[in-house]
Amino acid sequence: xxxKYKLKLLAVAMVLLSVANVLWGSLDIPVGExxxxxxxxxxxxxxxxxxxxxxxxxxxxxTALLTGSALGTCGLxxxxxxxxPLAGPSILGIDSGANLxxxxxxxxxxxxxxxxxxxxxxxxxxxxxxxxxxxxxxxLLMLLSSLLRSQVMLLITGVIISYVTGSIIQLLxxxxxxxxxxxxxxxxMGNFASVGIERLPVxxxxxxxxxxxxxxxxxxxxxxxxxxxxxxxLGIRIGRMRQMLLLVTGLLTATTTAFCGPISFIGLAVxxxxxxxxxxxxxxxxxxxxxxxxxxxxxxxxLLSTLPxxxxxxxxxxxxxxxxAPVVLHxxxxxxxx
Amino acid sequence: MKPYxxxxxxxxxxxxxxxxxxTANADGQGDxxxxxxxxxxxxxxxxxxTEVTMRNPWDTTKVLGKYCLIKNEELRDKNSSLIPHTSSxxPHTSSxxPHTSSLIPIPLHNAAVFSSVHCALLHELAADExxxxxxxxxxxxxxxxxxxxxxGRIVNLGNSMQPSLEKIIDLNPDALLPSxxxxxxxxxxxxxxxxxxxxxxxYMENTPLGRAEWIRFYGRLFGRAEQADSIFRCVESRYQExxxxxxxxxxKPKLLPEMPWSGQWTLPGSGSxxxxxxxxxxxxxxxxxxxxxxxxxxxxxxxxxxAVEADVWIIKHHGPLNRAQMNADTPxxxxxxxxxxxxxxxxxxxxxxTPFHPERLLENLIGILHxxxxxxxxxxxxxxxxxxxx
Numbered sequence: 001x002x003x004k005y006k007l008k009l010l011a012v013a014m015v016l017l018s019v020a021n022v023l024w025g026s027l028d029i030p031v032g033e034x035x036x037x038x039x040x041x042x043x044x045x046x047x048x049x050x051x052x053x054x055x056x057x058x059x060x061x062x063t064a065l066l067t068g069s070a071l072g073t074c075g076l077x078x079x080x081x082x083x084x085p086l087a088g089p090s091i092l093g094i095d096s097g098a099n100l101x102x103x104x105x106x107x108x109x110x111x112x113x114x115x116x117x118x119x120x121x122x123x124x125x126x127x128x129x130x131x132x133x134x135x136x137x138x139x140l141l142m143l144l145s146s147l148l149r150s151q152v153m154l155l156i157t158g159v160i161i162s163y164v165t166g167s168i169i170q171l172l173x174x175x176x177x178x179x180x181x182x183x184x185x186x187x188x189m190g191n192f193a194s195v196g197i198e199r200l201p202v203x204x205x206x207x208x209x210x211x212x213x214x215x216x217x218x219x220x221x222x223x224x225x226x227x228x229x230x231x232x233x234l235g236i237r238i239g240r241m242r243q244m245l246l247l248v249t250g251l252l253t254a255t256t257t258a259f260c261g262p263i264s265f266i267g268l269a270v271x272x273x274x275x276x277x278x279x280x281x282x283x284x285x286x287x288x289x290x291x292x293x294x295x296x297x298x299x300x301x302x303l304l305s306t307l308p309x310x311x312x313x314x315x316x317x318x319x320x321x322x323x324x325a326p327v328v329l330h331x332x333x334x335x336x337x338x
Numbered sequence: 339m340k341p342y343x344x345x346x347x348x349x350x351x352x353x354x355x356x357x358x359x360x361t362a363n364a365d366g367q368g369d370x371x372x373x374x375x376x377x378x379x380x381x382x383x384x385x386x387x388t389e390v391t392m393r394n395p396w397d398t399t400k401v402l403g404k405y406c407l408i409k410n411e412e413l414r415d416k417n418s419s420l421i422p423h424t425s426s427x428x429p430h431t432s433s434x435x436p437h438t439s440s441l442i443p444i445p446l447h448n449a450a451v452f453s454s455v456h457c458a459l460l461h462e463l464a465a466d467e468x469x470x471x472x473x474x475x476x477x478x479x480x481x482x483x484x485x486x487x488x489x490g491r492i493v494n495l496g497n498s499m500q501p502s503l504e505k506i507i508d509l510n511p512d513a514l515l516p517s518x519x520x521x522x523x524x525x526x527x528x529x530x531x532x533x534x535x536x537x538x539x540x541y542m543e544n545t546p547l548g549r550a551e552w553i554r555f556y557g558r559l560f561g562r563a564e565q566a567d568s569i570f571r572c573v574e575s576r577y578q579e580x581x582x583x584x585x586x587x588x589x590k591p592k593l594l595p596e597m598p599w600s601g602q603w604t605l606p607g608s609g610s611x612x613x614x615x616x617x618x619x620x621x622x623x624x625x626x627x628x629x630x631x632x633x634x635x636x637x638x639x640x641x642x643x644x645a646v647e648a649d650v651w652i653i654k655h656h657g658p659l660n661r662a663q664m665n666a667d668t669p670x671x672x673x674x675x676x677x678x679x680x681x682x683x684x685x686x687x688x689x690x691x692t693p694f695h696p697e698r699l700l701e702n703l704i705g706i707l708h709x710x711x712x713x714x715x716x717x718x719x720x721x722x723x724x725x726x727x728x
């Protein structure tokens with residue numbers, strides 16, 4: 001099957017899964033009633049259903065779709081840039097910067113902070129803290145990338161940053177209240193329902209900006225597949241390219257982690273699923289395929305999270321490794337065989 | 339019937355009625371203290387000591403701890419064989435063995451108390467001079483203990499889950515009072531120091547008065563049995579009085595507790611003490627049929643579907659609360675029109691005071707739910723969310 005048809009199939013699957021995400025939730029609302037609400041009607045006797053569908057399920061579906069695309073794209077960029085099939089958004093430590101920011105406000109400050117005379121709290125403070133933490137680590141990495149010539153060294157730096165932030169978080173956890181630890185653990189499980197309709201435009205704008213910038217990197221990434229020297233001969237400025245790559249992955253990881261919490265495995269597994277689907281390494285088709293596969297996978301995870309019919313939900317970070325781990329295992333075994 | 343038989347029956351009934359809530363235990367030597375509400379605690383008073391048995395709350399067929407509170411230290415030194423079942427003074431006082439008791443010389447003079455809840459109670463019992471060390475000092479809101487740690491009178495032993503071994507050895511307390519957790523693995527090396535460990539499992543009681551009744555045990559530990567019994571009697575009588583008053587209310591406002599965090603809304607299950615408290619306050623708790631004894635996590639949309647019917651919404655929150663921000667964080671909440679009452683846990687002593695004084699919380703809740711009853715509460719843990727905050 002040609003790549004174009006496969007991409008179309010993935011797009012159709014994304015549309016179907018998006019519809020399923022609106023129709024299906026942890027609350028049983030008949031399909032006909034959901035349709036009536038989508039057409040602007042009211043449901044008698046159930047005043048909450050309208051707001052659940054319009055302000056709950058639709059933003060959640062869009063958040064899952066964009067988060068999956070963003071994380072998958074990050075994984076693809078990093079795997080190509082570092083020529084490491086096990087690279088993912090967490091490898092550079094950017095998401096651990098977001099974790100640290102959130103840990104500081106939830107575990108140290110108790111969930112409220114006064115900045116410039118204004119008291120912030122709730123999810124808004126968490127988003128701001130995660131964004132600041134992630135962008136601070138990204139800035140540090142960009143600074144280091146201009147000093148370190150080797151990509152491997154940059155990778156090692158990212159891993160070290162993760163360890164350092166991890167130990168600070170452990171220290172904060174150790175001396176935090178039971179409530180604080182609980183809040184941090186729940187946030188750490190990831191969740192596509194955190195982006196409300198008011199913050200959706202900001203989330204969408206940042207995600208689309210990152211994805212657009214990623215599209216601009218398609219040509220240099222294809223050149224990088226042939227090796228650094230070959231890419232340089234083709235006129236690619238490796239240093240600048242690396243800075244751009246850090247900016248894009250940093251922006252996408254910071255946005256998704258800040259709004260949805262840490263979502264594991266999607267960034268790592270999706271590029272491999274896309275490669276398996278298309279059988280190509282060229283980014284012109286691989287990148288859109290990665291975005292579509294990422295969106296589909298996140299939408300499936302969001303659907304699976306509502307499986308318990310008693311009204312509870314399965315945390316997203318519980319589901320993603322269950323789907324992602326077999327893919328990573330397959331890649332490792334295939335590498336070993338080759 | 340012959341008159342002497344009638345007199346005999348009447349006398350027997352009189353004697354039973356004057357028992358003061360005590361019954362002779364099986365071997366006929368001790369008086370079992372009648373605990374009406376606490377399910378995990380048995381206290382038997384013997385002439386020279388008190389035997390306390392704690393049932394394991396997570397496996398009620400087992401014993402969490404068994405303690406012999408020796409009232410007279412001289413007696414303990416002379417003849418410890420008086421104490422039944424005490425095969426040895428077990429250094430592993432967390433032992434599940436029902437046949438091993440830990441000897442606790444009472445009153446305690448230098449105890450290491452791990453939680454602020456118990457410290458608050460000891461302050462009320464005027465026994466805080468007997469506290470030598472505390473844990474999790476960063477989260478203490480109690481002025482006396484803050485000052486005592488700052489002046490060095492009380493030692494900060496560090497984290498309650500992993501207290502400083504060296505500081506405990508240096509303090510040499512006569513007992514450690516930690517809170518047990520299911521499958522926590524105990525206190526590790528601290529258990530091998532030979533210091534008696536008295537597990538404070540009161541929080542596992544599933545009724546508000548059940549937990550409060552543990553006051554009587556803590557009172558006996560610190561030589562304040564009479565004060566503790568008196569405090570509990572006041573707690574119980576006020577609680578029952580308030581409960582009866584709430585039963586007279588003609589309405590039953592629909593109650594919604596707590597708020598969602600990161601897509602999850604944790605609500606008390608039907609078997610929890612909070613659910614019972616809401617019922618006693620004359621509320622129609624919207625999720626009273628939720629199975630489980632602890633906090634049950636539900637999806638926000640599942641809760642909101644029912645929450646739109648709520649009349650009163652009570653929220654415990656650390657720091658300021660703002661309705662606009664709540665709606666921005668979770669737009670689904672904007673459909674809930676209930677009156678919001680919130681408690682700033684960073685400024686009130688709700689966590690420290692109400693575990694052993696559920697009547698204070700009940701009074702506050704009845705005041706909120708049934709203003710028509712005219713019960714004004716001295717304890718205002720919950721405040722209405724002001725209009726400008728909405």
